[in-house]
Amino acid sequence: NTTKTRVRVTNLVKRSQFRFRIRALNAVGESEPLISDWVNTTGDKNDCSQRQLYGMVDVSNMTDTGLELQWTAFNGTATKPIIYIVENRNTSTGRWDTFGNTTDNNYSVEDLQCLTEYSFRVKAYDGKCKTLEPKVYINGKDIDYGNQFRFIITASNSYGVSEPYTTFWLSAAQLNLSSVSVPTAPTGPLTINHTPTKTILSAKPPASNGRKPIIGYSFEKFDKLTDVWIIVSVVECHVPDDPLCAQTTIDATPPDTVFRVKAMNEKGLSPALDQSQGEPSPPSPPIGVKVVNNIGSAVLEWSSPPDPVNSPITNYVVESQEYPSGPWVNATQTPDAEPKTEYPSGPWVNATQTPDAEPKTVLGDLKTNQIYRFRVRAVNSGSLSEPSLPTQMTVILPVTTGPSIDKSKIKNITTDPGAPVKLEIPIRGEVKAQIQWKFNGQPTDGKGMNAILISDGNKAILDITSIDKQHVGTYTLVAVNSGGTDEISFTITLRPPISVTPAPEGPLVVTPNGPMNTLTCKPLGPIERFNVTKNPLQGQVIILWKAPVDECESPVNYTIEKQYKGKESIWQKVGQTAKTIVKVKNLDADTT
Structure with missing residues (x-):
């Protein structure tokens, strides 16, 4: 408070924007506020962020291999003489590489390649501060960030002006514009929830934050007595751009109270979202x-x-x-010498x-x-x-080659009942192919035979979790596009079941040389296994056991049998040996 019409405000944040309002006060009350324009606070005189170059880099004396660069000299306060660093944009990486440096506000660039595009910029350095902000190439203040642009460039010398060069269409993002603005209005609708003790206000973040993070929201209500908007809550976003930040709870208000909300970034306040707003607007073009x-x-x-x-x-x-x-025909004739016409x-x-x-x-x-x-x-x-x-x-070019099925992934399959089968077959081509599966010559989708058949144009998959008799037959994969057809067939068969003769009642009696003796020897466990290896179609395992403790009067041979988990009633012979170690081959991968 002051009785004067001038006041100094201190302890403000450096390099920030503020505006102020003033009310006159007498014994009756306060006046309506007088609001100032936005003003910028500066930093310390030795603050590096205040040292920047303004204007454009001028190009002159251009030859096939070089050119001259000139710019406005730095006119701020520096601790040491200014060194200007000239940078060139690397077109392959997008990075700015140092090209050279000088203490003058001009620089000769040599050893350039003819008919090659170059971009240059200049930074200033005073020995204390690091490289300073680069000059601005395009003033993005009035540029709509959602639009696209193209530019017409001409060159001039003492003999005249060149023909114009027109760039491709570019988006603001491609131009690397750094225009900063206040946010757009928060996204509606502004939701108001009245309870007996409180009023809850909520909205959604704005569609554009103005290229700076949202730092808070200002909620206001309309005072019908004074016809002014009054701030009722300012919410600070502890996490920038936090979507949950656009809500607040205040004391209970009458149901007919009118509210609005604004978003804030470091540039300032956005336009307001009134509770009557919030209808969706059409989007910008892609x-x-x-x-x-x-x-x-x-x-x-x-x-x-x-x-x-x-x-x-x-x-x-x-x-x-x-x-x-089609063939060339006379489309039109222009009425004059103006070099343009509409293309039909x-x-x-x-x-x-x-x-x-x-x-x-x-x-x-x-x-x-x-x-x-x-x-x-x-x-x-x-x-x-x-x-x-x-x-x-x-x-639209025609397809000249048909699809190609990777046949290296396919071969005839023989397996045991209950074993799984899965094939993934790549298909290559200029365009995606239409895929069809056939079983014994008839189209199939696999559903009636408990098989999964998948295709997306670039690969085909056959997946059967448990093989049985209904899966035995010939499978054909057909791939077709407008350039041709390719197909491959393969078969799935089952190994014949092993007949098991019922064991005679014991004990087993043998007469090798003389009177009858009871054979009591048998292998000792446990069976140990090791060195398991797998590939997509088969596996192997080495198993070993101990010889019988009782001495047998004749040489002992061992018969090795396997059994699938889930089919415990069937044992299948896989080999015979006189040793106590054996390698069992041709096992199905990923099977117990």
Whole structure:
């Protein structure tokens, strides 16, 4: 408070923005506030962040191998003489590499390659502070970040001005613009929940934070007596851009109270979201639409709108436009010498609608050798966006080669009942193929035979968890595209069951040389196993055991049998040996 009309405000945060308001006060009360413009506080005179270069780098005296750079000299306070560092942008990595340095505000660049594009910038260095902020190439203050741009460039010398060079269309992100603005309004609707003791207000974060994090929200109510908006709560975001920060709880208010909310970043306050607002707006157009494959179809990719306003993108509408093709004919004759005319084209038609918000699609129902352009519209709960910039004219090329099945992955299979079988077969080609499975010559999807048959155009999968008699037969895989057909067949058979003769009742009596003796010897356990190896189709295991304790009067041979888990009633012979160690081969992988 002061009785004067001038006051010094101290302890402000350096390099920040503030504005102030003043009320007059007498015995009756306070006046309406007088609000100032936004003002910037500065830093210390030795603060490095205040040392920056302004203006453009001028190019002159250009030759086939060199040029001259000149810029406005640094005019701030520095602890030591300024050194200017000249940097060149590496077009392959995008990094700025140091090209050279000088103490003057000009620099001669040599050893350049003719017909090569170069970008230069200049930084200042005074020995104390590190390299300072680079100069600004394009003033992004009035640039709409969601739009695309192209530039017309001309060169001039003492003889005149060159023909203009027009760049490609570029987005603001591709131009590396660093324009900072206040946020857009918070996303509606502004939800108000009245209870007997409190009022709860909530909204959603703005669609654009202005390229600076959201640091808080200001909630206001409208005072009907004074016709002014009064701040009722300021919420500070402890985590920048926290989506849960856009809500507050205040004391209970009448149900007819009108509220609004604003978002804050370091640049300032956003426009207000009133409780009457919040209806979704159409999104911005998608950007960067391009054709990534034009053989047999058109594969399109693009980037989502940079500012999706207050409703998320749900899907996209893709439009196509045909251009005439065929023999050269006289299309038109211009009425004068102006070097331009309209190129005839067909109408824009709806080519497809994507099922979701993924920014890509494949258009397959297109004419071969026909010229097309494509554009994309974004869809949200509000409506359609304006169309994107169209792609360049694209010819749909015919598919010249058919699909190729990787036959190295396929061979005839013989296995035991109950064993699993799984094959994954790659399929290559210029375009995805249509895949069909056949069993014994008849098309099948595998459902009636407890088999899983999968195909996505680039691979085919056969997956049977437990083989039985219904799976025995010939399988054929057929791949087809507009360039041709490829197919391969293989068989699945079962190993014959091993007949097991019932064991005679014991004890077993033998008469090797003389009177009858009872054979009491038998192998001793436990059976030990080691050195298990696997590959996709078979495995092996080495097992060993101990010889009988009782001495047998004749040489002992051992018979080795295996049993599948889950089929304990069946033992199958796998080998015979006179040793107490054996390697069992041709076991099914991943099977117990």
